[in-house]
Amino acid sequence: MKVLVATKRVIDYTVRIRVKSDETGVETSNIKMSMNPFDEIAVEEAVKLKEQGKVTEIVAISIGDKTCQETLRVALAMGADRAILIETTENIQPLAAAKILQNLVKRETPQLVLLGKQAIDSDHNQTGQMLAGLLNWAQGTFVSKIELKDTIVDVTREIDGGLQMLSLQLPAVITTDLRLNQPRYLSLPNIMQAKRKPIEIIPLDTLLLDTTSRLHILKITPPEKRHTGIKVANVKELIDKLKKEAQVIT
Amino acid sequence: MSILIIAEHDNQALKPCNWHTLTAAQQLTGDIDILVIGYQCEAVITSAQKLKKIRQVFVADAKAYEHQLPENTAQLIADLAKNYQYVLMAATTFGKNILPRTAALLESAIVTDITKIISTDTFLRPIYAGNAFATVQNKESIQFLTIRSTAFKAETASSTSLAPIKIIDTIILNILSKFINQILTISTRPELTNARIVISGGRGLKNAENFKIIEELADLLGGAVGASRAAVDAGFAPNDYQVGQTGKVVAPDLYIAIGISGAIQHLAGMKDSKIIVAINNDPDAPIFEIADYGLVEDLFTATSELLAELKK
Ligand SMILES: Cc1cc2nc3c(=O)[nH]c(=O)nc-3n(C[C@H](O)[C@H](O)[C@H](O)COP(=O)(O)OP(=O)(O)OC[C@H]3O[C@@H](n4cnc5c(N)ncnc54)[C@H](O)[C@@H]3O)c2cc1C
Numbered sequence A: 001m002k003v004l005v006a007t008k009r010v011i012d013y014t015v016r017i018r019v020k021s022d023e024t025g026v027e028t029s030n031i032k033m034s035m036n037p038f039d040e041i042a043v044e045e046a047v048k049l050k051e052q053g054k055v056t057e058i059v060a061i062s063i064g065d066k067t068c069q070e071t072l073r074v075a076l077a078m079g080a081d082r083a084i085l086i087e088t089t090e091n092i093q094p095l096a097a098a099k100i101l102q103n104l105v106k107r108e109t110p111q112l113v114l115l116g117k118q119a120i121d122s123d124h125n126q127t128g129q130m131l132a133g134l135l136n137w138a139q140g141t142f143v144s145k146i147e148l149k150d151t152i153v154d155v156t157r158e159i160d161g162g163l164q165m166l167s168l169q170l171p172a173v174i175t176t177d178l179r180l181n182q183p184r185y186l187s188l189p190n191i192m193q194a195k196r197k198p199i200e201i202i203p204l205d206t207l208l209l210d211t212t213s214r215l216h217i218l219k220i221t222p223p224e225k226r227h228t229g230i231k232v233a234n235v236k237e238l239i240d241k242l243k244k245e246a247q248v249i250t
Numbered sequence B: 001m002s003i004l005i006i007a008e009h010d011n012q013a014l015k016p017c018n019w020h021t022l023t024a025a026q027q028l029t030g031d032i033d034i035l036v037i038g039y040q041c042e043a044v045i046t047s048a049q050k051l052k053k054i055r056q057v058f059v060a061d062a063k064a065y066e067h068q069l070p071e072n073t074a075q076l077i078a079d080l081a082k083n084y085q086y087v088l089m090a091a092t093t094f095g096k097n098i099l100p101r102t103a104a105l106l107e108s109a110i111v112t113d114i115t116k117i118i119s120t121d122t123f124l125r126p127i128y129a130g131n132a133f134a135t136v137q138n139k140e141s142i143q144f145l146t147i148r149s150t151a152f153k154a155e156t157a158s159s160t161s162l163a164p165i166k167i168i169d170t171i172i173l174n175i176l177s178k179f180i181n182q183i184l185t186i187s188t189r190p191e192l193t194n195a196r197i198v199i200s201g202g203r204g205l206k207n208a209e210n211f212k213i214i215e216e217l218a219d220l221l222g223g224a225v226g227a228s229r230a231a232v233d234a235g236f237a238p239n240d241y242q243v244g245q246t247g248k249v250v251a252p253d254l255y256i257a258i259g260i261s262g263a264i265q266h267l268a269g270m271k272d273s274k275i276i277v278a279i280n281n282d283p284d285a286p287i288f289e290i291a292d293y294g295l296v297e298d299l300f301t302a303t304s305e306l307l308a309e310l311k312k
């Protein structure tokens, strides 16, 4: 069984985000970039399924500029077999990403597509659901457990009230949540080996898809600042403040 | 011009998030209809009829819709959506699961997690875990939107007359996915996203046994219990307690963070709380930067004293 995994290159989750003063975006120069953490979880799951003998080939995909090859190298070092970069310098929004992935699904005919539940840069949480809709496939979103069988995949989803268990017909789209697994560390031999694995580069315009932005970002602004608070000396003072000053408890 | 809200419910009752979505809908111009998809959900339909300023309640009640799975409900919504300018859902795991799929079926973009309606087609939404905000103009003819509940007041008033019902009798079967089971956290406490007071615990609690003091404190104050990712990952609390960028967003009158360092991913879910209290023995913990009242102390000492004082 073949699995596609979508991996987006984003600003590393530990970086303190700074909004540019001209309100056109956030600072990205000289800033650490990484694979979207949810996508790392997706790659890890694919590799685990391969180790269990349930998956035969893992294809990692990234959509973006040349630097996304670094992200794909990480996926390859984690255990993906090959990678595809859909190269573009355009800003790719979820509907466009879903269309591109749909196109690759037609080409590669996988039984399963794994994505992160959300890219931590724009926090859309849309692409997997859109892809499933375009393909008319079953979808398992926010998944914390996967059991892959011959024609179905059982998933556990993290939902607002708790957990939901579903059985999905294959082929299916799955988006990962934090508790699905703990991604592995890259070992040096694996990093070296990944250098020899193939990355195919396809210019976006050769796919002939309409990927124009439907959402116009008019400006990016910093959040409102909270006023700075105070330190209290002890529990008694805290309770006193909460009762008399803030009046949030009685 | 008209607006369609997709109701969130469990076949028994409407979820409070609908009241917030309704407020957002009222900030747009147009008549507001609501669609109830489910199975044997009479009580939900009646509540929907009583919502303020609802023109019409559409009802799709069939066994095939019992678990409101996206494989068929997204198609059902898409068919109805063609008559509307706006289609709204709450930005909950339910809305996030269904509405992007619906939009894609109509080859339309969607704006998720809106915190402010700026004009008829322009919205504010947080990005980078709330460390920046994007002002987004959506040029689509149907505006698919999900609404962040904490950013809009609840419209809880009911109307004096019942809105009329229109039955949708098309039944779209779902042959792609099957509901197996669910494990819901049963709690007598207020719902996390609607509670006036939230007490959250982090890795500092050290184990599940200790986490019970958070629950005790919440019960004493009539609040809900939240947790950091680290606390959930370590098994101190169930997954649906997680507050943050990738968990729930809360904005209570009082948020007490105990043994939580204040990573940006956690702050994303609680920094709009009115009053924030942090209890942490590390004076340099980032949580203190946003706390109105910070207490640098061992959390075990502080919480037992807090419990004792509040019981007085
Ligand atoms: C993609 C991604 C998404 C994420 N999403 C979320 C999310 O939605 N929500 C979330 O919370 N996190 C999220 N995280 C994780 C986040 O980055 C932090 O790792 C997490 O919030 C830390 O939890 P914590 O504060 O409980 O633990 P720690 O950072 O370990 O902090 C524990 C704190 O307890 C204090 N402490 C310890 N012992 C005591 C004591 N005896 N008395 C007083 N204080 C004590 C310590 O000083 C410390 O400050 C996400 C991370 C990633 C990568």
Ligand SMILES: Nc1ncnc2c1ncn2[C@@H]1O[C@H](COP(=O)(O)O)[C@@H](O)[C@H]1O
Residues within 6 Å of the ligand: A006, A007, A008, A009, A036, A038, A039, A061, A062, A063, A064, A092, A094, A097, A114, A115, A116, A117, A118, A119, A120, A122, A123, A124, A125, A126, A127, A128
């Ligand atoms: N440019 C991209 N390249 C590769 N994968 C992407 C891209 N954009 C989105 N994805 C995938 O879609 C998931 C959800 O993204 P989003 O809908 O933007 O929150 C991500 O975790 C990725 O798996």
